[in-house]
Amino acid sequence: MTSPTRVSNRVLASIPSREYKRLHEQLELVTLKFGQVLYEPGKEIRYVYFPIDCLISLLTAVDKRRTLEVGMVGNEGMAGMPFILGIGISGVRAIVQGGGDALRMAAAPFRIEFDRNRPLQEALFRYTYALMAQVSQTAACNRFHGAEQRLSRWLLMTRDRVGADEFLLTHEFLAHMLGLRRVGITEAASSLKRRKVINYARGKIQILDVKGLKASSCSCYQIVKKVFDRAQG
Secondary structure, eight states: OOOHHHHHSHHHHTSOHHHHHHHHTTOEEEEEOTTOEEEOTTSBOOEEEEESSOEEEEEEESSSSOEEEEEEEOTTSOBOGGGGGTOOBOSSEEEEEEOEEEEEEEHHHHHHHHHHOHHHHHHHHHHHHHHHHHHHHHHHHHHHSOHHHHHHHHHHHHHHHHTOSEEEOOHHHHHHHHTOOHHHHHHHHHHHHHTTSEEEETTEEEESOHHHHHHHSOTHHHHHHHHHHHHTO
């Protein structure tokens, strides 16, 4: 039997029914709230998460006050990837960027299930490859591309993972994610708004023109998307 929450997460959807049935018995449906911190650097990973319609940002520390987003996890993957390498400690801060539902599993039973579930292993190894590509491309993007290109890329990646054209986001939060000053985000967003590519008001950003947003984005969006499409078949 196919569970609606199974097909909403692409890793779980790729697992054959018999292996998934055993896994599903240990998965718990949870609702994650915007701003909720799931992991801290150097701290124990107690659960792994398979997002359904939520979005999780992976942040690395720049100094004691600043962090920078190096990756995002939506319904294409899993949060808690160090566990598949046998490491139970997080190297990043994981924070809920878009609230919604996820399936979670306690770390200890997940490790046991991962070791004996070959389809789960293969799905997560493919996802690891794609996530590594996303992290490295994001680093290059943050170094070499302008604010409008980075904002456009980020909005497109977010749209792909939550399946929606409207997000609850402030300019301050976006500046935090992209490593830009707030004025830089405001200028980039204002430019896109003038061209009717996006609209924003009261902490909400709405994508009006996907084609226009892709034209404003750098090549990083398509590079990462192709890697994920190839990894997930």
